[in-house]
Amino acid sequence: MFYDDNQIFGAPLAGITDKPFRRIVRMFSPGVPLYTEMISCHSLVEMHKNCPRNFDRYDDEGNVGTQIFGANVALMADAAKILQDAGAAWIDINMGCPVPKVATRSGAGANLMRDHKLAEKIMRAVVSAVQIPVSIKTRLGWDDGHRDWAELIHIAADCGVQFAALHGRTRAQLYTGVSQLPRLLPDVKIPIIGNGDIKTRSDVKNVLDLGYWGAMVGRAMLGRPWVLGELAGLCVAPRNVGAVVLQHLEYMLEYYGGRVAPQMFRKHAAWYSGGMPNSAEFRIRVNQISDANELRTEISKFWGCEVDI
Ligand SMILES: Cc1cc2nc3c(=O)[nH]c(=O)nc-3n(C[C@H](O)[C@H](O)[C@H](O)COP(=O)(O)O)c2cc1C
Known part of the structure; x- marks a missing residue:
């Protein structure tokens, strides 16, 4: 079943x-x-x-x-x-x-x-x-x-x-x-x-x-x-959330393409960063980005992680 x-x-x-x-x-x-x-x-x-x-x-x-x-x-x-x-x-x-x-x-x-x-x-x-x-x-x-x-x-x-x-x-x-x-x-x-x-x-x-x-x-x-x-008791919250955010972005890029995915990803970036220090400024920057590489870099800087995952 x-x-x-x-x-x-x-x-x-x-x-x-x-x-x-x-x-x-x-x-x-x-x-x-x-x-x-x-x-x-x-x-x-x-x-x-x-x-x-x-x-x-x-x-x-x-x-x-x-x-x-x-x-x-x-x-x-x-x-x-x-x-x-x-x-x-x-x-x-x-x-x-x-x-x-x-x-x-x-x-x-x-x-x-x-x-x-x-x-x-x-x-x-x-x-x-x-x-x-x-x-x-x-x-x-x-x-x-x-x-x-x-x-x-x-x-x-x-x-x-x-x-x-x-x-x-x-x-x-x-x-x-x-x-x-x-x-x-x-x-x-x-x-x-x-x-x-x-x-x-x-x-x-x-x-x-x-x-x-x-x-x-x-x-x-x-x-x-x-x-x-x-x-369900299968996992705990990940330590490296930035890597998850970057992976999610990659999946969006693969599925929707580089022209629309960065814009569609803005709401996810806001949810992932919600409640973190400086998240409001991060959201403002992300909302102005339409290029996938720029978005990768911004996410990596915010979470302090490597772009290459
Ligand atoms: C943004 C958003 C989109 C939703 N889309 C659907 C949908 O496509 N189909 C559906 O049956 N319910 C939809 N719902 C209702 C949710 O599936 C769920 O029943 C509701 O959010 C209550 O559960 P929650 O308190 O865990 O969010 C949506 C709710 C939200 C907030």
């Missing part, structure tokens, strides 16, 4: 959990289940050329769930087939994204929490389109008046979905307040991975004590791609 009891999962993060980021995370925890960023079924089926991840292969990565979003039943099934052929370990259906472009204007993501009929059609179509496992990722419900996650997960189980990730907020909460995961009752038919504000081993323990099969970690990975390994 690609997931075990008490497993730590890396959450899907749009704009972050791309192939280079997953490679860096796997340096510290090679077999950890990770998700792609959410991928639009339209963009995937129509193979939009401006999105390199539409052409990703997953065979070399092992344990990766490819997350799709959309409201068109046939396209969701076709997208799942494409990702299965590309070597995905499993297909995840996004049922929690709250951003208006996805949830209200396209009827996808979190909208499926208030349209269980459409959610059911999509799940049935995707499950029957592929031979690999299918999961869903959702929230507690649309808003405080509709905390009906248990019903959606019940439907998912009936459709043949194999597990679910549950973020302990409603769509209305977006990312505000505190994630509050409910205690799971024995009648939940599929394994559930708890998600939301998990940063430490004691957070993981709290989630497992509530009856969850595993814990899913999102934002705590930013600037700390080793955190999943730490939480």
Whole structure:
């Protein structure tokens, strides 16, 4: 099985959990289940050329769930087939994204929490389109008046979905307040991975004590791609963080090319350096750099490490 009891999962993060980021995370925890960023079924089926991840292969990565979003039943099934052929370990259906472009204007993501009929059609179509496992990722419900996650997960189980990730907020909460995961009752038919504000081993323990099969970690990975390994007891934080930052940059350059990667790397540089002395000045300098060599040098100077790693 690609997931075990008490497993730590890396959450899907749009704009972050791309192939280079997953490679860096796997340096510290090679077999950890990770998700792609959410991928639009339209963009995937129509193979939009401006999105390199539409052409990703997953065979070399092992344990990766490819997350799709959309409201068109046939396209969701076709997208799942494409990702299965590309070597995905499993297909995840996004049922929690709250951003208006996805949830209200396209009827996808979190909208499926208030349209269980459409959610059911999509799940049935995707499950029957592929031979690999299918999961869903959702929230507690649309808003405080509709905390009906248990019903959606019940439907998912009936459709043949194999597990679910549950973020302990409603769509209305977006990312505000505190994630509050409910205690799971024995009648939940599929394994559930708890998600939301998990940063430490004691957070993981709290989630497992509530009856969850595993814990899913999102934002705590930013600037700390080793955190999943730490939480799973596989590694400690690296002493030479600069070498990790340089390696991540190399993976970005390899994947996106020298013209766009330095700019795309700026946010990672900010997260890696956050809280360190002189990080504000470092960020200002990095934000002005568009050349890969200059960026390598700046990173090496800041962390006091060799460029050659
Ligand atoms: C920048 C960002 C991008 C995200 N992208 C996705 C996504 O593509 N798919 C998804 O299901 N959830 C996405 N999420 C939600 C996270 O997967 C996760 O559920 C949420 O951040 C709560 O977990 P955390 O507190 O560990 O970060 C995103 C969250 C953030 C902050």
